[in-house]
Each structure stands twice: as structure tokens, then as C-alpha cells.
Amino acid sequence: MGVELDDDLSNMKSGVYTFCANGAIYHIIDQLVPRDGLPRYLQLYFYDSETDFTHRLQWPNIDRNIIKVLLGVLSTNLYATTFRSLRELGPLDNYRVSLNASVELHQRVYNRPTTSKVAGIWVEGNDNITTYKRSIVVYGRSDYSTQIQPYKGCYDPLSYPLFFPNGESGWHAKIARDGVSINEVVGNEENIVDDLEGAKSKKGRNTVTMREYYCYKFQIRSSKNLILLGRRLLQQFVVDMYIKIETSRLLFCKLNQKKIRSDLYQGSVDRVNAGEVEPSIVGQRIVLLASFIGGPHDMR
Incomplete structure (x- = not known):
């Protein structure tokens, strides 16, 4: 596992141990x-x-x-x-x-x-x-x-074998919703763009989203939930899955800028109209959806 930790909170020397990551987590x-x-x-x-x-x-x-x-x-x-x-x-x-x-x-x-x-x-x-x-x-x-890419089903059992002791699969893009046949969601080719958190067709999703899956995994039940007994490993797992969901949402926005019509927003177009011709100076602006929690449009 690779991660950049906040040394003030994760030093295990003073105060309450807190697993706080800066940026992405990778395995x-x-x-x-x-x-x-x-x-x-x-x-x-x-x-x-x-x-x-x-x-x-x-x-x-x-x-x-x-x-x-x-x-x-x-x-x-x-x-x-x-x-x-x-x-x-x-x-x-x-x-x-x-x-x-x-x-x-x-x-x-x-x-x-x-x-x-x-x-x-x-x-x-x-x-x-x-x-x-x-x-x-x-x-x-x-x-x-x-x-290990986070959208693969083997990400969870390979990264957290104690939470998945039998090697069972974690979240993947082909988990069918209740009442949906597995044949309706299993295709010949993987289209990860359409399966990312945030993708939604006119008829609604027929698969379980990443957020829905981990909400289910974190539920308190009458029987013992192994993940909730993980103590510090639970802290790491929660942060990892949160970053995993946020990363998938950001990637969906990045790969669907034409649908969001980001070219109509001020920024790159204004720089070009002002006479800027150097691409490295103009840069590339990624516009977030208003439904992206914590984004500028959502906060406004």
C-alpha cells in the first residue's frame, strides 16, 4: 500500500490516532x-x-x-x-x-x-x-x-485479505441490482466509463454503484460485521474506499466533459479569444458537475 499520510494526525505518538490521507491511495x-x-x-x-x-x-x-x-x-x-x-x-x-x-x-x-x-x-x-x-x-x-486498479473485483481481497478471508470479490462494475438478471449486466467488453460512479442511463442503473456497495458493507447487523471489528484497519479501509469513490467520480467528470459542455464555461476559451496561442500556458480545465458533492457548483 502506498499513501501520503498527515504526520500530525497519524504519528501514533500523541493524541488519538487518525488515518488521514493526502491525495490518492494506491495498492x-x-x-x-x-x-x-x-x-x-x-x-x-x-x-x-x-x-x-x-x-x-x-x-x-x-x-x-x-x-x-x-x-x-x-x-x-x-x-x-x-x-x-x-x-x-x-x-x-x-x-x-x-x-x-x-x-x-x-x-x-x-x-x-x-x-x-x-x-x-x-x-x-x-x-x-x-x-x-x-x-x-x-x-x-x-x-x-x-x-491494482480500484475498479477491479480483486482490489479488495488482495488489499484487505483479513476483511475478505476467503478471497471473495469486492466491488466490481457488474453487480446486478435486485430484480435484474445477471445476463442484463454482463457484456462482452468492459466499458468502465459507463460503470463509474455518476453514470446513469435514461432507464436508470441496473447495477450497484460503488457508493451503494460500501454503504451496505458498513451497515450494522444483528450478526457480527467483520469489517466493523477492524479497529485501525477499519479506519484505513474507510478512508481508502472514500478516496476510491471520489476518484471514480472525478474520473467520470474528466471523461465526460463533452456531455457537461465544459467548453461553454469561462476559462480556456477566454484565454484563446484573448490571443493566447501557447497550449502549455492555456492548460486544460476540468469542470465538475453540480451534483459532485463538495464541488464549486454544489457549494454555491
């Missing part, structure tokens, strides 16, 4: 082979159980008994079990793992018969046609890390 998956010889995060699963346990205990302030409990909880996690099964391959330098980011109805048709439902592994140089549709590819060795 990344590193290469399969440790860069410095010290495995961490995803790389731990490719070792045997005892070695994995020993590596985890190298981090400070870690309780041995809690680690055993957590490893037991994640023993049924689809991603964890898949990664552990790959350690039999030996050195992973020339391999790549393709994580299935598609959560469509007939997802299994994109899989090889011998692979699991969440990931597959290929030797470098294999034809890419066999990879999953809209997959996240993690290489054995690469010059950069792979970023």
Missing part, C-alpha cells in the same frame, strides 16, 4: 522474486509453511500466536492456496502469474482446465492469447511493480 503487487533477498507480502506464499512463518516473524512487534491464527484463517483463501501451490515450480524468475480480474458470470471459460479460478502461471514467451481477460500480470522479475 501494488511486486515481482515474484524478492529484489533484496528478503521476501515480503505476496512473495511469502511461494515458500514452505515453516519458512513463511519465520520470515513473517522478522518484522518488529509481531505476536507469534497471532501469526499462527491468521495463517490458519487464510488457509482457505483462494489466492493464498493458489500461490502456495506454485512453490513446487522452483525458481520463478522466468514465470509470470496472471490474476483473473474478471468477475463475469461464465468466468471459467477464460481458464485453462488445469488452473484455478483466480490465477494461472505461464513461462515467459508463451502466447498471451491464453491469459485471462482483463487480467493482472505479475512477472518473476520486472523493472516496476504492478498497480
Whole structure:
């Protein structure tokens, strides 16, 4: 996880701990082979159980008994079990793992018969046609890390495995509303622009929005809601999901400026009419909808 925190509120030294982020939150998956010889995060699963346990205990302030409990909880996690099964391959330098980011109805048709439902592994140089549709590819060795896009269904289980211990999917753009058939929302191609928070057709949405999904996840119920028991991790999760929703709304506004008719607003057009000819000086203005909460039009 990468984030720029407010040091005055998140220092854990004075006052009440508050998770306050500046800007965006991003989640990344590193290469399969440790860069410095010290495995961490995803790389731990490719070792045997005892070695994995020993590596985890190298981090400070870690309780041995809690680690055993957590490893037991994640023993049924689809991603964890898949990664552990790959350690039999030996050195992973020339391999790549393709994580299935598609959560469509007939997802299994994109899989090889011998692979699991969440990931597959290929030797470098294999034809890419066999990879999953809209997959996240993690290489054995690469010059950069792979970023998990927030609109993918695997974003939540990969970023917060303790809240999704079985590897179940988080929010994705194809969650049908009550009374809507899954066949009505599952298409052949992904059009993320139409599925972003804020998109709405004349007939209304037939899918669950990101905001509606997380409102449901945060509800207090008669049975225990695992997420609400997360304490500081809950704080991080709430902030992350809020930024995730705001980012999707901003992206929708950015990609739909023609519908908003931003060219009619004062700003860039006025600069051009005044004789400015240098594009880098004029810049590009993004106009927010009046329905965007906290925006200039909404505040007025």
C-alpha cells in the first residue's frame, strides 16, 4: 500500500490516532522474486509453511500466536492456496502469474482446465492469447511493480485479505441490482466509463454503484460485521474506499466533459479569444458537475 499520510494526525505518538490521507491511495503487487533477498507480502506464499512463518516473524512487534491464527484463517483463501501451490515450480524468475480480474458470470471459460479460478502461471514467451481477460500480470522479475486498479473485483481481497478471508470479490462494475438478471449486466467488453460512479442511463442503473456497495458493507447487523471489528484497519479501509469513490467520480467528470459542455464555461476559451496561442500556458480545465458533492457548483 502506498499513501501520503498527515504526520500530525497519524504519528501514533500523541493524541488519538487518525488515518488521514493526502491525495490518492494506491495498492501494488511486486515481482515474484524478492529484489533484496528478503521476501515480503505476496512473495511469502511461494515458500514452505515453516519458512513463511519465520520470515513473517522478522518484522518488529509481531505476536507469534497471532501469526499462527491468521495463517490458519487464510488457509482457505483462494489466492493464498493458489500461490502456495506454485512453490513446487522452483525458481520463478522466468514465470509470470496472471490474476483473473474478471468477475463475469461464465468466468471459467477464460481458464485453462488445469488452473484455478483466480490465477494461472505461464513461462515467459508463451502466447498471451491464453491469459485471462482483463487480467493482472505479475512477472518473476520486472523493472516496476504492478498497480491494482480500484475498479477491479480483486482490489479488495488482495488489499484487505483479513476483511475478505476467503478471497471473495469486492466491488466490481457488474453487480446486478435486485430484480435484474445477471445476463442484463454482463457484456462482452468492459466499458468502465459507463460503470463509474455518476453514470446513469435514461432507464436508470441496473447495477450497484460503488457508493451503494460500501454503504451496505458498513451497515450494522444483528450478526457480527467483520469489517466493523477492524479497529485501525477499519479506519484505513474507510478512508481508502472514500478516496476510491471520489476518484471514480472525478474520473467520470474528466471523461465526460463533452456531455457537461465544459467548453461553454469561462476559462480556456477566454484565454484563446484573448490571443493566447501557447497550449502549455492555456492548460486544460476540468469542470465538475453540480451534483459532485463538495464541488464549486454544489457549494454555491
